Amino acid sequence: MREVDAYLGLGANLGDRERALRVAVQRLQATPGLEVVACSSFRESAFVGEGPAQPPYLNGVVHVRTALPAATLLALGKALEREAGRALPAPRNQPRPLDIDVLLHGGQTIDTRELVVPHPRLHEREFVLTPLRELGVDVAALARPARPRVIHDPAEFAAVCTGWHEGGCQIGVVPTMGALHEGHVSLMRLARAENDRVIATIFVNPLQFGPKEDFAAYPRDLQADLGRCGAAGVDLVFAPSVAQMYDPGFCSHVAVGPAAEGMEGALRPGHFSGVATVVARLFALCRAHRGYFGQKDAQQVAVLRRMTRDLGFPLRLVECPIVREPDGLAMSSRNVYLGAADRRAATVLFRALCAGRQAFAHGQRHRDALLEVARTVVIAERRASLDYLELRSEPDLEPLPAGPVDHGRLLIAARFVDGARPVRLLDNLSLTGPGA
């Protein structure tokens, strides 16, 4: 590797701060493969950050010339922190006798689990910017990373993910068709908590719409979606066009088995094959460690769980609870198309499911009796036209025979056809699992 100019941020707010910084610089000077070119003055700054108040920091920046990789500088920095008496791994937001960050490493962009260079909060930190300026770095010229980053091209998307894999990052992906609501956001937040990098994909997939369905009319608002993704901590949004996802010769598809039969599969021929194909393609492109899906589309989750296992994607499929409006309506991108009267009537799906669940709680065990309780609620709402109401096994959603049941999930689909545009809504509820 050729030599580069690298900049290390030094800070201390515990013990003899100035001595700690001076010793660190001396130790760096003694390190093989590294030449200390210059060191900024040390300046005091008030503590900024989360948690309880802390003593002020003394900060400085060291300019080194080195052929050592950035990860090596990070490891050496940790070794110096340890020498200075800091317990490692360090608890967050505690006073520290020494803190060393890799701020810049040549012109390189690094995005690994352990290290992001240029340092991601560089531009927010005057205690770093001032010493960098003193050392002659044109900080204004340093690019500020977009957040979330937006990529349209599949090959570029795959390449970024490859870099993350090589950087040891755990990757979570939230496949969506956009028109994001709180349900999607709940998936992104969970993905954020469980992964080093979070991807949301936004793609209205023509393969999963029937010829008479609402592909063209499906709501699309990329700018609003990006705002929600950014607020939920998504790192990367993959938003390809149809032509980018499917070239003219596209012809392979993923066929799925019994999980795709009945319910949505019966009403929407080819729908689940379209879903399985696009999700397999997304999984193949990003090779995520975890994929997040909402339980509102419970049959979709069952189909995708099967596909993921059958095709061997080393990915954990995470199923997340339905997010509901205050009146119980399951959140859906299609809810915006409900007229006011239909919107009020649409709560009937959840009310019907709750009635069935309550009957089970009160001792009713017969499959058809439970279904009848729920059906009676739906029929009373004349604006709703029932597509299906079923009780299926958990977690695989296999049909349950007539007779007594000891568990199960009620699944319902209904249409509201009185508004300007017919709207189909889905909902489901476990008889025994967590409510809502």
Place this chain on the structure above:
Amino acid sequence: MREVDAYLGLGANLGDRERALRVAVQRLQATPGLEVVACSSFRESAFVGEGPAQPPYLNGVVHVRTALPAATLLALGKALEREAGRALPAPRNQPRPLDIDVLLHGGQTIDTRELVVPHPRLHEREFVLTPLRELGVDVAALARPARPRVIHDPAEFAAVCTGWHEGGCQIGVVPTMGALHEGHVSLMRLARAENDRVIATIFVNPLQFGPKEDFAAYPRDLQADLGRCGAAGVDLVFAPSVAQMYDPGFCSHVAVGPAAEGMEGALRPGHFSGVATVVARLFALCRAHRGYFGQKDAQQVAVLRRMTRDLGFPLRLVECPIVREPDGLAMSSRNVYLGAADRRAATVLFRALCAGRQAFAHGQRHRDALLEVARTVVIAERRASLDYLELRSEPDLEPLPAGPVDHGRLLIAARFVDGARPVRLLDNLSLTGPGA
């Protein structure tokens, strides 16, 4: 990270060797995060390795105690080599003023692009083993890595590949059904030259055999196959059982389009879907950068190229030339089932293709005339029963209309039914590309 005992191998065979080793040890002592516990005596040993003769080496081993990662020790070693006057990146097999290897790092096994620990040639090198013994290391207890490593479990296979991805390795995969011959070996050798890690998969895939085909009788000899893989430089053989590849609920499959129609697709219904499904699964499990396939199964390559693109695997599909016996017969695992007379007759496939190619070279341009030239050769061999003979476009193998052609690939399949077991053979040849 907690501290571990690590062992660094030092060597020099240029300049003041002893001084170079002593300076390196001193520099290590000054390095943050690293304590030199002990240093072996320095011993002289004759040069071993490829290339022209070199002066003898002076070698020693340093025992350090450190919390620095192994990759950091490697980078520091390179920095010390550079300080000692060694040009980096170093040309192979040149005398060197200093050479530093990471031999052991705690009990850790590391397998990345840059670093394999324990050092892979440790057990072959007395100039390393002797100083390690002097430092009290029980070298006999160190496991010798199996080569190739054999894995049967898909999850374990995926996990090893994940480690390689995180280690920055480029991965090549050679999917096979075993019964390996020189054709397979040529794929492995190319994969070895183009990748950091090479996988061969050995799996007789029931999905791609019809009910009346030779799934049960397909030749299997894992031990012989492992020998061939090892000799070809394969790092890992993935050899799952049918139950490990397909659990009882398996039901998804990959369906393929026009590339799978006609020729093999017409004669073997479901064959290419079975091939596409198992290969998609292998690609999903290992996430290889390159996949190697022989051109003998030309239609299979066309189908897999389409599948790879459609499902979005970020993998380059490498198509390798047919390897032939001295008399021109394309190598095939099924050749072993040919009786002596059929074996002699089987050269008719290649002879027919060559006749068509020669007619093209001599100016014949009409599709059907070219096919007739080849067909005449086949018909003259009474032991051969022709399944199909076609001229298709390159590289996609789409049907060519009747009339003049300016390029194309002749594809043939024939059966030899007089032996103990009927054998079907395939072959193909470009009219214009490289011969054989």
